[in-house]
Amino acid sequence: MSVSKTIVVKLGTSVLTGGSYTLDKAHMVELVRQCAQLRQQGHKVILVSSGAVAAGKEHLHMSCDLNNLANKQMLAAVGQSQLILTWQTLFNIYGIHVGQMLLTRADLEDRERYLNARDTLHALLKHHIVPIINENDAVATAEIKVGDNDNLSALTAILAQADQLLLLTDQPGLFTADPRSNPDATLITEVNKIDDNLRALAGGSGTNLGTGGMATKLQAADAARRAGIETIIAAGHRPNVIIDTVNQTGVGTRFKALESAIEGRKRWLLAGPSSSGKLVLDAGATDAIVLQGSSLLAKGVKQVKGLFERGDLVELVTVQGEVIAKGICRYSSIDLDKIKTLHSEQIKAVLGFDNGKVVIHRDDLVLLDD
Ligand SMILES: Nc1ncnc2c1ncn2[C@@H]1O[C@H](COP(=O)(O)OP(=O)(O)O)[C@@H](O)[C@H]1O
Numbered sequence: 001m002s003v004s005k006t007i008v009v010k011l012g013t014s015v016l017t018g019g020s021y022t023l024d025k026a027h028m029v030e031l032v033r034q035c036a037q038l039r040q041q042g043h044k045v046i047l048v049s050s051g052a053v054a055a056g057k058e059h060l061h062m063s064c065d066l067n068n069l070a071n072k073q074m075l076a077a078v079g080q081s082q083l084i085l086t087w088q089t090l091f092n093i094y095g096i097h098v099g100q101m102l103l104t105r106a107d108l109e110d111r112e113r114y115l116n117a118r119d120t121l122h123a124l125l126k127h128h129i130v131p132i133i134n135e136n137d138a139v140a141t142a143e144i145k146v147g148d149n150d151n152l153s154a155l156t157a158i159l160a161q162a163d164q165l166l167l168l169t170d171q172p173g174l175f176t177a178d179p180r181s182n183p184d185a186t187l188i189t190e191v192n193k194i195d196d197n198l199r200a201l202a203g204g205s206g207t208n209l210g211t212g213g214m215a216t217k218l219q220a221a222d223a224a225r226r227a228g229i230e231t232i233i234a235a236g237h238r239p240n241v242i243i244d245t246v247n248q249t250g251v252g253t254r255f256k257a258l259e260s261a262i263e264g265r266k267r268w269l270l271a272g273p274s275s276s277g278k279l280v281l282d283a284g285a286t287d288a289i290v291l292q293g294s295s296l297l298a299k300g301v302k303q304v305k306g307l308f309e310r311g312d313l314v315e316l317v318t319v320q321g322e323v324i325a326k327g328i329c330r331y332s333s334i335d336l337d338k339i340k341t342l343h344s345e346q347i348k349a350v351l352g353f354d355n356g357k358v359v360i361h362r363d364d365l366v367l368l369d370d
Pocket residue numbers: 011012013014015050168169170171173174175176177178179180201202203204205206207209210211212213214215
C-alpha cells in the first residue's frame with residue numbers, strides 16, 4: 001500500500017452544479033466513489049464543499065438578487081442542510097460517516113479556538129469520519145468571513161497538516177489567461193513561484209455563484225505551499241480526477257510545496273489571524289529579519305501604521321511597501337509609536353515598563369518571501 005496521506009479536496013460550486021443552479025447529484029456520487037477509493041488506499045480525506053447557496057436556490061425555487069447579503073445568507077442557511085444531507089446520503093452508500101464543520105475566520109483567529117477546531121478535525125479523521133467543511137455563511141459577516149472556499153480550504157489543509165490540497169473547479173487548471181474569454185490560453189502545468197506576474201494571469205469567477213475565481217485559488221495555493229502542502233488545481237469533471245491527482249503527476253496545475261515546512265505555531269500565523277497593522281522596517285531590520293533570522297527590535301521600526309493591541313498580528317513591510325513577514329507584536333501601536341527607532345534599553349524609560357527587549361520575537365514571526 002502507498003504511504004498514507006491526508007488530502008483536502010475542495011469542490012467549487014462550479015463542480016457541484018456543473019454550471020447550473022442545482023446540485024449535480026450524479027456527479028456527486030462519482031466524487032464520493034473516488035473519496036471512498038482513496039480511503040481504501042489508506043488515505044484520509046477532508047472535503048471543503050461549496051454549493052450551499054446553489055442548493056438553497058434549488059430547494060426554495062426562488063429567484064432573488066444574489067448580490068444582496070441577506071438573500072445569500074438565507075439561501076445558504078436553507079442550502080447547507082440540503083447539501084450535507086446529500087453528502088451524508090451519498091457517503092452512506094459506502095458505509096462512511098460524515099461530520100459537518102462550519103467555520104469562519106473568527107474560529108481560526110483566536111489560537112484557542114484554532115486548536116479546538118484542529119482537535120475536532122483530528123478526532124473526526126481518527127474515527128474514520130469524513131469532515132465536510134464550509135464557511136458558516138448564514139452567520140458570517142464581512143468582518144469575520146474568510147470570504148471564499150479556496151482560502152478556507154488552504155486554512156483547513158494547514159489546520160489538518162494535510163499533505164495535499166486539491167482545488168477542483170470547472171477548468172483543467174490555471175491558464176495563461178481566463179480560458180472563458182481567451183480561447184488561445186494554455187494550461188500551466190507546474191508552478192514553482194507565485195509572484196505578481198502569475199497573479200496577473202488569474203482572473204475572477206466566471207459565474208455569479210462561484211466566489212473568487214483563479215485569484216483566490218492562487219492565494220490558497222500560496223498559503224498551502226508555504227506550510228509545506230502541495231496544491232493542485234484540476235477539473236472536477238475529469239474522469240477519476242481525485243484518484244489520479246493523488247497517485248500521479250501530469251494532472252492540472254501543480255504548485256510545489258516549499259521544502260522547509262514550518263512548525264505548528266507558525267502554521268497558525270499563516271492560517272489564522274488577519275493583520276491589524278503594519279510596521280515599516282528600515283533596511284537594516286529588513287536584512288536582519290530576512291537574511292539572519294533575527295527578532296525585530298524597536299530600533300528597526302521606522303513607522304507604525306494602523307491601530308492594534310499587544311498580541312495582535314501585524315505585517316512587516318519594507319520601505320518600498322513589500323510585505324516580507326507577519327508576526328505577533330509585543331507592544332500596542334500606541335506604545336510602539338513612542339519607542340520606534342529607539343534602542344531596547346530606552347523602552348522602560350519612555351513607557352515606564354517593558355514587555356521584553358524585542359518587538360516581535362523570532363518564534364512569533366513567519367517570513368512571506370520564498
Ligand atoms: N487564468 C485563469 N485560468 C483558468 N481559469 C480562470 C483564469 N482566470 C479566471 N478564471 C476563471 O475562474 C473560474 C473558476 O473559478 P470559480 O468560478 O470561482 O469556480 P469554483 O466554483 O470552482 O471556485 C473559471 O471558470 C474561469 O472563468
